Amino acid sequence: MSANSPFALLANATALPWAEVPEFAPEELVQATGKELDRGARLCSWFGLSEGPAVRLVALIAYDADNSLAVGRSRPFSGKYPSLAATHPQAHLFEREVWEQHGVMPQGHPWLKAVRRAGEAGPGVIDFFRVEGPEIHEVAVGPVHAGIIEPGHFRFQCAGEEVLHLEIALGYQHRGIEEALVGGPHRASLSQIETAAGDTTIAHTTAHAGVMEALAGAEPPLKAQWLRAIALELERLANHTGDLGAMAGDVAFLPTSAACGKIRGDYLNLTALICGNRFGRSLVRPGGCRVDLEPARIKTLAERLAVANAEADEACAWLWDAASVRSRFEHTGSVSTRQATEVGLVGPAARACGLVRDVRFDHPCGWHRFAQAPVAVWPGGDVFARARVRWLELQRSGRFVADELSNAPDGPVREPVEAPAPDTLAACLVEGWRGEVCHVALTGGEGRLRRYKITDPSFHNWTGVAIAMRSQAVSDFPLCNKSFNLSYCGHDL
Amino acid sequence: MFVLDAIAHRLRSGCQTMAYPKGPAPALPDRHGGALRLDAARCPEGCGECLPVCPTEAITRPAGQPTALDLGRCIFCSACVEACSHGAVSHTGDHRMAVRARGELVLGAAGQEQVRLAAELDEKLRKMFGRSLRLRQVSAGGCNACEADTNVLGTIGWDLGRFGIQFVASPRHADGLLITGPVTRNMELALRRTYDAVPEPKIVIAVGACAISGGPFEKNPQAGTGASSVVPVDLFIPGCPPHPLTILDGLLRLLGRLEGASGPPARP
Numbered sequence: 056m057s058a059n060s061p062f063a064l065l066a067n068a069t070a071l072p073w074a075e076v077p078e079f080a081p082e083e084l085v086q087a088t089g090k091e092l093d094r095g096a097r098l099c100s101w102f103g104l105s106e107g108p109a110v111r112l113v114a115l116i117a118y119d120a121d122n123s124l125a126v127g128r129s130r131p132f133s134g135k136y137p138s139l140a141a142t143h144p145q146a147h148l149f150e151r152e153v154w155e156q157h158g159v160m161p162q163g164h165p166w167l168k169a170v171r172r173a174g175e176a177g178p179g180v181i182d183f184f185r186v187e188g189p190e191i192h193e194v195a196v197g198p199v200h201a202g203i204i205e206p207g208h209f210r211f212q213c214a215g216e217e218v219l220h221l222e223i224a225l226g227y228q229h230r231g232i233e234e235a236l237v238g239g240p241h242r243a244s245l246s247q248i249e250t251a252a253g254d255t256t257i258a259h260t261t262a263h264a265g266v267m268e269a270l271a272g273a274e275p276p277l278k279a280q281w282l283r284a285i286a287l288e289l290e291r292l293a294n295h296t297g298d299l300g301a302m303a304g305d306v307a308f309l310p311t312s313a314a315c316g317k318i319r320g321d322y323l324n325l326t327a328l329i330c331g332n333r334f335g336r337s338l339v340r341p342g343g344c345r346v347d348l349e350p351a352r353i354k355t356l357a358e359r360l361a362v363a364n365a366e367a368d369e370a371c372a373w374l375w376d377a378a379s380v381r382s383r384f385e386h387t388g389s390v391s392t393r394q395a396t397e398v399g400l401v402g403p404a405a406r407a408c409g410l411v412r413d414v415r416f417d418h419p420c421g422w423h424r425f426a427q428a429p430v431a432v433w434p435g436g437d438v439f440a441r442a443r444v445r446w447l448e449l450q451r452s453g454r455f456v457a458d459e460l461s462n463a464p465d466g467p468v469r470e471p472v473e474a475p476a477p478d479t480l481a482a483c484l485v486e487g488w489r490g491e492v493c494h495v496a497l498t499g500g501e502g503r504l505r506r507y508k509i510t511d512p513s514f515h516n517w518t519g520v521a522i523a524m525r526s527q528a529v530s531d532f533p534l535c536n537k538s539f540n541l542s543y544c545g546h547d548l
Numbered sequence: 549m550f551v552l553d554a555i556a557h558r559l560r561s562g563c564q565t566m567a568y569p570k571g572p573a574p575a576l577p578d579r580h581g582g583a584l585r586l587d588a589a590r591c592p593e594g595c596g597e598c599l600p601v602c603p604t605e606a607i608t609r610p611a612g613q614p615t616a617l618d619l620g621r622c623i624f625c626s627a628c629v630e631a632c633s634h635g636a637v638s639h640t641g642d643h644r645m646a647v648r649a650r651g652e653l654v655l656g657a658a659g660q661e662q663v664r665l666a667a668e669l670d671e672k673l674r675k676m677f678g679r680s681l682r683l684r685q686v687s688a689g690g691c692n693a694c695e696a697d698t699n700v701l702g703t704i705g706w707d708l709g710r711f712g713i714q715f716v717a718s719p720r721h722a723d724g725l726l727i728t729g730p731v732t733r734n735m736e737l738a739l740r741r742t743y744d745a746v747p748e749p750k751i752v753i754a755v756g757a758c759a760i761s762g763g764p765f766e767k768n769p770q771a772g773t774g775a776s777s778v779v780p781v782d783l784f785i786p787g788c789p790p791h792p793l794t795i796l797d798g799l800l801r802l803l804g805r806l807e808g809a810s811g812p813p814a815r816p
């Protein structure tokens with residue numbers, strides 16, 4: 056499929072000279088991208104690049120079956136271009152973002168509005184899609200929610216209990232991360248990337264290290280690749296356990312919710328055993344990892360992991376055993392395989408719709424070139440399927456870490472990295488626990504970052520939450536939302 | 549059958565809530581390091597080894613003045629400890645670091661090598677809140693780590709409820725706010741409104757480097773410089789994120805519930 060791609064091919068976590076990226080007229084880029092998406096490619100990222108007063112569009116797509124990425128760009132232009140989202144919904148949020156950041160108008164975009172920009176009153180004070188009719192009422196939730204969670208605004212159009220449409224307005228968490236990276240990396244850049252989505256620190260820092268190493272033409276030491284892979288799975292284990300517990304809590308099934316709350320902490324403490332911080336801060340660095348694991352620590356890690364894995368197994372078994380849970384999970388919040396493909400879902404949310412899509416398998420880099428866990432897929436697209444995929448991944452990641460702990464390679468864990476090459480583009484995908492984390496970096500003439508694009512899996516998946524809520528009871532929103540558990544700050548950056 | 553399994557599991561595992569604060573505090577992970585200590589007297593003339601490595605410029609050495617370390621900006625990455633070859637910056641292993649006034653987080657002056665721990669609320673407020681405190685949490689640009697490690701206090705291991713502290717769904721039901729995140733421009737109004745909705749008297753707790761100073765985002769114009777730029781703050785709990793034990797210590801200290809509790813276990 057990638058063989059006759061009009062774009063420049065590159066493998067995951069590699070770089071290529073900016074001059075080698077093929078250039079198209081804007082309408083041709085849209086057309087070519089659309090054609091590749093029709094042939095089964097996926098849109099990983101789509102962003103603008105300022106060229107004086109004009110803007111260039113850059114498209115990064117993935118040919119999953121060919122284990123290859125491809126990149127294309129438009130010539131600088133201003134004004135308008137034909138919308139890709141009009142025919143390919145997976146581009147809709149990207150085009151809104153480019154419009155917001157660069158002012159170029161995607162003509163024919165079905166629902167063009169700001170992604171993060173806000174007036175005085177915040178991002179939720181904006182026109183929403185409205186359903187009209189005497190029986191229709193509107194429910195507005197957020198930005199400040201009932202629990203301890205990040206802010207976002209949800210606007211439901213309801214007929215009685217039934218949700219006809221949900222529109223999600225985010226942007227409250229916008230901290231200007233991409234903008235701050237321009238001219239960098241700066242002193243605070245790495246900490247900002249670590250906290251781009253603070254529950255996904257390992258995935259984001261691994262992607263960042265991937266692009267910085269590719270730009271410098273360096274390969275991190277094997278031991279660091281191994282340690283990153285282990286930390287990535289620990290991050291997945293902690294979050295999936297927490298989510299299964301929270302989903303159990305949302306259907307008032309307390310045994311699993313109580314047990315998982317604790318086990319999640321046990322997994323976080325394993326990450327803390329590695330680097331001191333429960334969220335993996337200050338572990339992954341361009342060039343390797345900041346700390347090493349000595350044999351005694353590996354042994355402790357393996358012992359504590361075995362306990363946590365066994366406890367998680369047991370707590371989840373209760374969940375599947377309870378008819379009351381199944382009846383609340385099944386047929387709730389369904390997303391069809393077609394919808395998932397069209398909106399470009401990634402991660403467990405996509406795999407729960409039967410889509411076999413996992414960066415660790417499709418675009419292996421680092422340690423995943425040598426070791427992989429089987430991809431966890433479940434059909435159905437409902438809350439049950441999303442819970443089931445999480446549970447499969449819990450088991451497989453648990454086993455993966457246990458296996459790999461006994462496979463530690465020798466050698467150093469960190470080596471110095473050279474300065475980034477000038478006028479070069481690098482891309483790195485990492486399968487975070489929510490799905491594909493994508494970092495694209497472009498350097499300018501002096502080797503400083505000219506553009507840095509971060510795409511958190513949540514950016515792809517929030518539309519999935521809106522689709523899942525169609526014709527559901529509004530009271531099922533917490534459960535549906537939790538079954539995706541997307542990041543607000545990862546979306547808002 | 550899950551019912552029987554779950555009951556058997558409960559019997560087997562017994563009470564899983566930690567003994568602290570009656571018993572000893574759980575140990576921090578050995579690589580955590582805990583609060584930092586700065587012995588500025590050890591800094592040689594003109595030395596600034598640590599200055600360029602700090603990602604948040606928490607450590608500074610203004611001309612003619614002693615080195616200063618602001619734990620409110622610190623993300624506890626240990627880069628300064630590794631960079632300093634004079635032993636001036638060091639880990640204490642102590643989880644306790646919450647303070648009542650912003651300035652108390654700045655270390656370096658003689659006698660201020662370590663944080664002075666938070667004093668409890670005045671008598672009147674302590675009478676009101678000491679045994680029952682309801683908080684509304686507001687994430688205002690937090691990365692979900694401070695939120696997660698606040699949330700974890702509600703799990704069975706920590707069981708915050710046993711202290712009468714609870715997070716509630718409405719500011720109208722709350723005695724105060726617990727704020728995370730630098731207070732992004734887009735959250736400022738929502739935070740202000742939530743604060744106004746809490747009935748008087750009320751308290752505000754800022755959790756994490758972001759909420760204290762803006763943390764890693766202090767210089768980004770879209771992010772803010774912390775909660776105290778918007779509302780008055782009564783308790784500052786440093787960290788990125790603070791360990792749950794640090795948060796719990798701060799809350800209990802504020803309520804005067806830690807008399808007689810033991811300090812952190814000695815480090816091997």
Ligand code: SF4
Pocket residue numbers: 250253689690691692693694695728729730755756757758759763764787788789790
């Ligand atoms: S202080 Fe650190 S952990 Fe807490 S919200 Fe800010 S970046 Fe996240």
